[in-house]
Amino acid sequence: MICAGRVAIITGGARGLGRAHALELARQGARVVINDIGVGLDGTGGDGAAAREVAGEIRAGGGEAEVHGADVGDWQQARELVDFAVQRFGRLDVLVNNAGVVRDRMFVNLSEDEWDQVVRVHLKGHAATMRHAAQHWRDRCKAGEDVRASVINTTSGAGLLGSLGQTNYAAAKAGIVGLTLNTAAELGRYGVAVNAIAPAARTRMTETVFADTMARPEDGFDEMAPDNVAPLVAWLAARSTEVSGRVFEVAGGTITVINGNTRGPTRDAGRRWRPEELGPVVKDLLDRSPTPLPVYGT
Structure with a gap:
């Protein structure tokens, strides 16, 4: 029960x-607000039945859970979600930003709407609730309180x-990494920790990608089960x-x-470089640097 007494929005x-x-x-003792607008992967619909089902499962196990259908990509609705958690449970301690959509398309075919929808839900949706x-x-x-709050954001490979x-x-998702790093630096003074996870799991958004990644025959361990990611989220929420x-x-x-951006080899001319002399300089720097990991799908 490492999250006993804590209030969390997911x-x-x-x-x-x-x-x-x-x-x-909830198993670890947190009181939770389950946020979900209940739409399909294509953005249509809006049924809150699945969120109510999760809340009911938590209550059946003796926990406390509420449901709120805010659209996190809307600044005002994100505020209403936070206010709801505070009003219902008296405080907020943990924010798990997980909501997302996909509109996959090769870049040359990508529409403005497909760009806007994904950036709105993922990046703005993280920023608004935070x-x-x-x-x-x-x-x-x-007000003098010893705040110990935690934000767990969701980026991706x-x-x-x-x-x-x-x-x-x-x-x-790359923007969410920048958001995480910057807010961690700014909010630490208020007792807030901000971290991010890059999970690999079989969900509605990835079921075709991981369809063939099933349980290990020798021990029945399903490597792509979403449950595998939750323990770290609970630990970050508690610690x-x-x-x-x-x-x-x-x-x-x-x-x-993930170590992120770190400075590698450096060459200093002690003056302004001339463009025509940079060829061998850049080659030397790259030769002394690790080879970047490939983009997924290449």
Whole structure:
């Protein structure tokens, strides 16, 4: 029960990874608000039945859960979601940003609407909920409270390395890494830790990609089950003061720290470079640098 007494919002909490996060946090003692607008992968519909089902499962197990159908890509609705959690449970301690959509297309065929939808839900949807949660935590901190809050954002291997046919998604997920690093630096003074995970799991968005990745025959361990990612989310939700500004890749039973951008080899001329002399300089720098990992799908 490492999250006992904590209040958490999980966006996109009705299915897949979000559902696994909500159930695990509840098992660990958190009171949870499950946010989901209930649309299909194509953006149509709007049925909250799946979110209510998760909340019912939590309550049946003795936990506390509420449902809120805010569109996190809408600044005002994101505020209403945070306000709802505070009004219902008296506080907010954990924000798990998980909601997302995909509109896959090769870049040369990508429409403006397909770009806007993905960036809106992923990047703006993360920023909007964080903005209003941050204000709640800052107010509590300024009132003299010892705040120990945690944000767990969701990036992707596509955001770290790129992915063919997913330029909109990769750009939004890369933006979430930048959002995570910057807010971790800004919000630490208020007792807020901000981290990100890059999960690999079989969900509605990835079921065709991971359709053939099933359980290991020898031990029955399904490497692509969303439940594999939830334990790290629960630990980050509980241990909010121990780590911040980091990105973790999670797949099956493997957790990897992503080191991000680091400075490599350097050449200093002690003056302004001349363009015609840079060829061998750049070649030398690249020769002494690690080879980048390939973009997914190449």
